[in-house]
Amino acid sequence: MVTATQRSRGLRRATGLLLALCLAVTGCSALGPERSGVVVTTNILGDITRTIVGDEAEVTVLMKPGADPHSFGVSAQQAARIENAALLVHNGLGLEEGVARNIQAARDQGVPALAVGEGADPITYTEGRTARQRDPHFWTDPVRVVKAVDLITTRVTEHVDGVDVAKVRANAAEYRARLTALDTRMRREFAEIPPDRRKLVTNHHVFGYLARRYGFEVIGAVIPSGTTLASPSGSDLKSLADAVRRAGVPAVFADSSQPDRLAQVMAQEAGLRIDIVPLYSESLTGPDGGAPTYLRMMRANTDAISAGLATR
Template sequence: MSVRVGAARLRALVLTLVSFFVIAGTATGCATGDGDRPRIVVTTNILGDITRQIAGDEADVSVLMKPNADPHSFGLSAVQAAELESADLVVYNGLGLEENVLRHVEAARTSGVATFAAGEAADPLTFHTGADGGPGEETARAPDPHFWTDPDRVRTAAGLIADRIVEHVDGVDEKAVRGNAERYDGQLADLTAWMEKSFAAVPEDRRALVTNHHVFGYLADRFGLRVIGAVIPSGTTLASPSSSDLRSLTQAMRKAHVRTVFADSSQPTRLAEVLRQEVGGDVDVVALYSESLTEKGEGAGTYLDMMRANTTAMAEGLSAD
């Protein structure tokens, strides 16, 4: 009797185990299916938003840089670095922006992953970095990575991102991707027209910009503003100003009658505050969302939100008495 009971229990145990493995196998199959979805990895959150607008539901888009981060200084975890090498496509800014990430992008490219440097394809400008030698020597020039402050260049980059997705990401619906790109291009064109109208209201003698570091050169070039200088004469927040840099900028601000400094919201405004002390206490410091998006609902959750918020703040700051 005990033998028959033991056999019955054994059969029940076997059935339970079989059922478990069938269910587990089904779950694993679903997970594998999700893992087979096309995947795009983007370094910065600004490019991440733009890429998501174009990819839509056709691919999973993973963004490495978190909201409110500094693109010049953010780094990757080991898991994020591995993501780059398993992606179908990597979209990054380039031109030296993601200083701690570019070696990982290069490693992914070496391993055979398709990569696209959006900034390098957007007709980059250069900026003066300040004198490297003695008096009379020419200032050095470096590529400006902040192309996204010109929405027309973003239109160019967005179209090229669509091309790369269609070319390198297997399994996407080309018609859907092209449709997303066309819709977003229309939104960018509307943004450009609105920015033109906003800056046109700024008096000619007020169209002078001073920022934390060189970040709005493309915007100034596109909308007819003058860049008087930057607290840090560099395209990166990792640099520091010298006393001669501050003295030169102070003199330029006085000559141009500039009393407003625009500072990046992704970093402290300490350097701009130092300049305020150099020029005088009546200098206004206006915060902008220049290099990073915020969390949703915090002012710059998307690229379009960021540009509209910045344009409003700049136009009002430049026009203020």
């Protein structure tokens, strides 16, 4: 007759054998699923990361083309993918407001995470009259994107198993060269704009890095904030209209994925003929759009800014 003690011992022995078989045959772990691949929050960083990684690992990009990085969120399936990544690449500096909780949860689970913007020599801007915050929109300066490439390359080679380190580094070197060529082109085109025309008004504060790198003055923004989730007051629009009138700005630049209604209201308030010029500032487009990659986005923006501020 089999006693309760014998049954208990048999159950423990069977459980141990099953666990050993799982570890030996399937590679599963008692600590949970094995982490793999790279997960990237924004599609701009996603394009940069995919170019660096190439075919060496799976890269999952959470933000769809044309989405707003300040407001996009993730599904339960995407949240689980974040927590099972070998590496999480995100912008940081408060950009991904709708995903901040998921990023922190992944960090708490031990996922290696890289906040790229924090390592790209961030600058500050003024929101409203008093609050100073670090500006997350570093990608408008391709020289800083070179720093981002170095950061991503290092973390990929450190944390993503199975990649060919030499190939990843070669991809990064080639991309750095293309970024340097982009910087040269932007300098050349912007140099054609007369100094008194090198003034920017945007739908919200997004081009501070570009302005600092290439010698523009930021007059103001229709939404006086670094996030699209804020909204301007009537006095904000009037103050900006007055500044635009004084500066003689010929164009206001609005994100192509955002409504330009407020920019139109501000232009009417200024009482001047002002062109509303669309730019790709915070999101890439799909393959058939005007900015399917970071490099094409920046070339398109350079052409649009140069044309918008050219002497008539």
